[in-house]
Amino acid sequence: MKRSRIAFALSSVVFLVVLAISPVKDMLLEWKGYQKDYNRLIQDLPQRVAPAEIGIRQIWVPKLDRVDRCVTCHLGMKEKALAGAKEPFGAHPRIDHDVEEFGCTICHEGQGPATTYKESIGKVAFWEHPMLPREYIEAACGKCHKEKTVTHAPVLSAGRKLIEEANCIGCHKIAGYQRQWVPTLNGIGSKVNRAWLYAWLKDPKAYFPKTKMANFHFTDAEADIMADFLMGFTSFSDSASLDPLPAEAAAPTEAAKTALEELGSTRISEARCISCHSINGKGGSIATDLGKVASKTSQQWLYNYIKSPKRFQPKVLMPRFRFSDKDLAGVVTYMKTEYTDYDLAEPPKHTPDPQYYEKGLALFKKYNCRGCHELEGVGNTGEVGPELTFVGSKKLYEIDFGQSGIEESLPSYLFTKMTKPRVFSSVAKMPDFGFSPEEARAVAVALLGNTNERIPEEMQVRPKQASTYDPQGEFGKLVNDLACFGCHTMEGRGRLVATDLTQEASAAKRDWIENYFKVPYSLRPILTERMPNFRLSDPEIKVLTDYMSKVFLTDTLAHDLSVTEASAAKGKLLYEERYGCKGCHQIEGKGGYVGPPLDKVASRLQSGWIFHWLKDPQALRPESIEPNNKLSDQEAEALTAYLLTLK
Amino acid sequence: MKNALDRIVRSQVWRSIFRHGLPDSNRSRAETVFYNFFLHLHPTKVRKRSIKFTYTWGLGGMSFGLFIVLVVTGALLMLYYRPSVPQAYWDMKDLQFVVSSGTFLRNMHRWAAHAMVALVFLHMLRVFYTGSYKPPKEFNWVIGVVLFVVTILLSYTGYLLPWDQLSFWGISVGTNMIHAMPFGVGDKIAFLLLGGNIVGENALVRFYVLHCFVIPVVAIVLMAIHFWRVRKDGGV
Numbered sequence: 001m002k003r004s005r006i007a008f009a010l011s012s013v014v015f016l017v018v019l020a021i022s023p024v025k026d027m028l029l030e031w032k033g034y035q036k037d038y039n040r041l042i043q044d045l046p047q048r049v050a051p052a053e054i055g056i057r058q059i060w061v062p063k064l065d066r067v068d069r070c071v072t073c074h075l076g077m078k079e080k081a082l083a084g085a086k087e088p089f090g091a092h093p094r095i096d097h098d099v100e101e102f103g104c105t106i107c108h109e110g111q112g113p114a115t116t117y118k119e120s121i122g123k124v125a126f127w128e129h130p131m132l133p134r135e136y137i138e139a140a141c142g143k144c145h146k147e148k149t150v151t152h153a154p155v156l157s158a159g160r161k162l163i164e165e166a167n168c169i170g171c172h173k174i175a176g177y178q179r180q181w182v183p184t185l186n187g188i189g190s191k192v193n194r195a196w197l198y199a200w201l202k203d204p205k206a207y208f209p210k211t212k213m214a215n216f217h218f219t220d221a222e223a224d225i226m227a228d229f230l231m232g233f234t235s236f237s238d239s240a241s242l243d244p245l246p247a248e249a250a251a252p253t254e255a256a257k258t259a260l261e262e263l264g265s266t267r268i269s270e271a272r273c274i275s276c277h278s279i280n281g282k283g284g285s286i287a288t289d290l291g292k293v294a295s296k297t298s299q300q301w302l303y304n305y306i307k308s309p310k311r312f313q314p315k316v317l318m319p320r321f322r323f324s325d326k327d328l329a330g331v332v333t334y335m336k337t338e339y340t341d342y343d344l345a346e347p348p349k350h351t352p353d354p355q356y357y358e359k360g361l362a363l364f365k366k367y368n369c370r371g372c373h374e375l376e377g378v379g380n381t382g383e384v385g386p387e388l389t390f391v392g393s394k395k396l397y398e399i400d401f402g403q404s405g406i407e408e409s410l411p412s413y414l415f416t417k418m419t420k421p422r423v424f425s426s427v428a429k430m431p432d433f434g435f436s437p438e439e440a441r442a443v444a445v446a447l448l449g450n451t452n453e454r455i456p457e458e459m460q461v462r463p464k465q466a467s468t469y470d471p472q473g474e475f476g477k478l479v480n481d482l483a484c485f486g487c488h489t490m491e492g493r494g495r496l497v498a499t500d501l502t503q504e505a506s507a508a509k510r511d512w513i514e515n516y517f518k519v520p521y522s523l524r525p526i527l528t529e530r531m532p533n534f535r536l537s538d539p540e541i542k543v544l545t546d547y548m549s550k551v552f553l554t555d556t557l558a559h560d561l562s563v564t565e566a567s568a569a570k571g572k573l574l575y576e577e578r579y580g581c582k583g584c585h586q587i588e589g590k591g592g593y594v595g596p597p598l599d600k601v602a603s604r605l606q607s608g609w610i611f612h613w614l615k616d617p618q619a620l621r622p623e624s625i626e627p628n629n630k631l632s633d634q635e636a637e638a639l640t641a642y643l644l645t646l647k
Numbered sequence: 648m649k650n651a652l653d654r655i656v657r658s659q660v661w662r663s664i665f666r667h668g669l670p671d672s673n674r675s676r677a678e679t680v681f682y683n684f685f686l687h688l689h690p691t692k693v694r695k696r697s698i699k700f701t702y703t704w705g706l707g708g709m710s711f712g713l714f715i716v717l718v719v720t721g722a723l724l725m726l727y728y729r730p731s732v733p734q735a736y737w738d739m740k741d742l743q744f745v746v747s748s749g750t751f752l753r754n755m756h757r758w759a760a761h762a763m764v765a766l767v768f769l770h771m772l773r774v775f776y777t778g779s780y781k782p783p784k785e786f787n788w789v790i791g792v793v794l795f796v797v798t799i800l801l802s803y804t805g806y807l808l809p810w811d812q813l814s815f816w817g818i819s820v821g822t823n824m825i826h827a828m829p830f831g832v833g834d835k836i837a838f839l840l841l842g843g844n845i846v847g848e849n850a851l852v853r854f855y856v857l858h859c860f861v862i863p864v865v866a867i868v869l870m871a872i873h874f875w876r877v878r879k880d881g882g883v
Contacts, residue, residue: 022751056745067737069744113740126811 031056031115034073038089047081056115061103063456068103068112070120096152107140108132128395132448135441136411139392142449146176147463158439159446165212166433166443170371173387174450176463180212181315184374187236191312196296198227198347205434207296208289209281214431216367217422220348228352229360233375240311242304249303249329257333264334267327272532276318276486279339284529286486286497287318292341299332306331310481317486322535367429385430392451400424414444467492475547482534490552497529500621505549506557507609507620513548517541523596557620559608563641571642579629579639587646595626602647611640690878698883702777706770707877710798711870713763717801720756721859728808730855732848735810760802767798779882787876790869797866804858807851818846818854 035052042049058069076082076089077099083091092099097107105112110131114120122130132139138156148164149157160177167180188197199206201223204213218226235241251257273290274283280291293302304311307328309318323331353359361378364370368384392410399413402424406412416423418440421430435443469491471479479485485494490501504513518541520531536544575581582591585598601610612619614636617626631639655661656668670676680686696702727746728738742749771791774780780788807818825837842849877883 022748025751026747065733111740113737113744115744119744126813 029115030117031072034088035075038075041085041089045081049076049079049081059100059103061101061106063459064103064106066103066105066112068105069115070104070112072115106143107137109140130409133411136445136448139445139448142446143451143453144455144459145461147461155442155445156449159442159444162435162439162443163446166214167212167372168388171368171385173389175389181317182372183313183316184237185230185233186374186376187234187240187312189231189234190236190242191301192297194227194231195344195347197230198223199344201226207292210285211288214433216431222363224350225353225356225359226363228356229364232357236312237314237376242300245300245303245332246325246329248326249299249333251333260330260333261337263327263330264332267323267331268334270533271321272530275529275532286529290335290339292339292344294336294339295341295344299336302332302335303328317483319482319486319532319534321532322537367431388447389450390452392448393453411444411448414447415440418443469493471547474543478540478543487529496623498531501548501552503554503557503620504552506552506554506606508604509606510545510549512604513545514541517544557608557612559611561607561611561637561640563644567638567641568645571638571640574635574639575642598643598646600646602644607640607644610643611636614639688874688878690881692881693883694881697881703883704773706766706773710763710766710770713759713766714866714870716759717756717763718863720752720759723752724756725859730808730851732810732851735808735851739809739811760805764798764802767795771795784876784880787873787880790873790876794866794869794873797862797869801858801862801866804854804862807846807854808858810851815846818850822846
């Protein structure tokens with residue numbers, strides 16, 4: 001009896017202790033320690049910072065369905081005095097979003113409701129979104145910001161550009177990207193020679209390091225089959241055919257050949273081919289490298305192509321230069337001499353596989369070459385890769401990490417997929433785009449931002465509607481023929497290598513435009529991309545300027561003013577003294593060279609344009625780097641008056 | 648002092664609760680048992696060997712003790728838990744992170760549930776090995792088996808309530824097994840149980856009601872009968 005009483009007493013004590021464990025644990029919670037630490041820390045600060053009341057804090061964002069308790073420990077988020085303080089008390093770097101409005105985990109991910117360090121990081125069971133590593137943080141911007149270029153998110157924007165340029169949508173479905181122009185393979189057998197094609201298939205970047213074409217890591221045998229298969233496609237689109245080289249190209253003597261080469265060299269530099277093309281790496285980056293083009297293709301093809309590019313590549317953005325047959329003969333003779341790769345290795349001799357067509361077609365389909373390149377007779381095989389529109393919401397259990405041995409997280413998976421596309425599986429078909437680590441990270445960031453999270457409509461930033469501008473008639477034909485959209489933007493369509501022409505007639509005088517077509521020059525000598533001389537005929541120039549002076553006009557930009565000597569003198573003073581314009585602009589050879597020289601600016605620009613430009617340059621051209629000096633109307637008018645004296 | 652006590656015992660309130668005086672005769676002893684809810688459960692006589700601990704191991708009593716723990720912790724958990732798809736998982740998180748001793752509550756509930764299944768099973772084994780299912784106790788054995796099933800159903804319905812991946816797939820698999828019943832009966836039962844064809848909002852509410860109301864009520868009624876019978880048949 002006595003023994004059982006002792007046992008009863010002892011077990012009562014044990015139960016009491018066990019019951020006490022939970023309240024004690026409650027008292028010693030991790031976040032309470034942090035809050036006390038914080039209150040000690042702020043006492044040592046010179047500035048007065050309000051101490052934290054002990055208790056859980058949270059940001060509740062109903063529209064994003066988030067409760068973030070990060071601020072329970074991150075107490076100094078909004079205290080400037082705590083910039084650079086030890087974590088978790090440091091102030092948040094300045095961003096464009098109010099933390100109170102957006103919360104924390106919409107950007108950082110992690111487990112918002114958690115109140116312990118380990119749980120909040122989110123690499124725990126029953127939580128699917130661990131915190132984004134810092135170098136991938138811009139992925140979060142991409143959840144709401146769907147426009148192509150996102151201000152303050154350079155990595156995300158670069159990633160989106162890379163995805164578009166690499167034409168990922170050839171194989172993957174991804175919402176919001178435009179298909180890129182890729183050369184058609186129709187007639188490739190009549191265009192390139194087999195040795196070049198074999199080398200290209202083996203490693204495209206060896207020929208042109210900036211090519212968008214990826215390396216499919218073909219084996220020698222596969223490259224042979226593909227080369228044989230492709231060389232069989234000898235007829236061009238729309239039954240175009242190669243004309244024979246003109247009689248002028250036949251140079252019977254060495255002297256005649258030298259004369260032709262000289263003519264060609266002159267025409268090539270006049271046409272400013274290097275505005276778009278590079279020659280062995282030097283020059284523009286819009287089009288392919290020409291340094292070894294004569295080893296890739298024949299003189300005959302070059303002659304035909306330069307004569308009329310769109311006959312062979314209907315959608316190419318190469319302008320048709322108005323060369324005579326003699327000019328062209330010179331150009332191709334020069335190219336043959338200068339642009340030959342004497343190091344191009346002959347591929348090893350081989351006997352074509354008797355089934356090269358079937359096997360080649362199978363390879364062509366397996367690697368979905370049709371995703372980018374058009375080839376007559378081979379139907380579209382559709383997207384062969386997984387859809388990537390919501391890849392950022394992919395669950396870890398859906399990913400096969402194979403034998404890669406990398407950290408098992410979505411960012412590291414996507415990054416590795418970009419650098420070593422076939423490392424996760426021996427049957428993976430994705431080619432190697434040769435991304436640098438920075439590029440691979442940028443692409444991964446852009447992809448991680450493609451989530452299926454529900455973002456309220458009013459919080460989404462959608463891309464602008466693509467312009468439907470498509471000029472018709474004579475002007476439209478010329479715009480197509482000269483591939484103006486390849487460099488210029490008009491009414492929101494085209495690239496911005498050169499000026500946006502939408503308001504050109506309000507900016508420049510008609511006479512100047514006409515002369516510019518005849519003898520184009522670069523307004524800013526430091527630019528690589530320059531307007532080529534297309535050798536347009538007078539009627540063609542008239543068509544262009546007629547259209548421009550009627551359409552590319554904004555009435556509100558007109559601003560007539562009378563130039564008096566007094567106002568011009570006042571303007572001169574402003575130019576030289578007050579605003580230091582000569583820091584960037586030159587007049588009579590004096591001044592900087594960032595902006596265009598202003599000699600004869602009065603014969604180039606309209607008075608209204610000058611006036612409005614001075615008032616607010618970015619209102620007219622958002623990309624302009626001219627500072628907005630916030631001139632008064634009188635000052636702007638005086639400066640305009642001065643500039644109008646420079647004829 | 649004695650006077651005061653006397654006054655309390657004679658008061659209207661006291662006598663309305665205890666209708667008899669202190670038991671001093673066989674009649675009043677019997678009355679004490681008859682009129683007291685708790686005492687009347689007792690058997691009129693108990694054999695000495697049946698109260699030996701190593702005979703019953705107290706497994707049924709311990710199961711009932713755990714049931715009490717589960718009712719108490721469950722009621723407290725109900726204060727924080729909302730059976731709706733957008734809220735359920737977040738309420739789990741709140742219990743884990745912000746409710747004082749919330750994790751303790753959940754763990755108590757969970758481990759008590761596991762332990763109860765184990766103990767009920769052991770209890771059943773004990774009854775089998777001591778032959779306690781034999782007449783006249785065969786009906787009580789049947790009730791016991793039903794109670795075992797009820798215990799398992801309580802565990803199963805509670806499994807869905809955290810609304811995490813484990814719950815979702817656990818219930819998906821379970822209800823898909825029901826579909827395998829022949830003659831289309833399975834489909835009907837599964838539909839009834841889920842309130843639809845998928846594990847969604849309706850299923851969550853149904854499982855919540857089953858877990859917190861229907862099955863506990865059934866369990867309590869059956870337990871009352873079970874205990875009554877045990878007592879009347881001379882057990883403890």
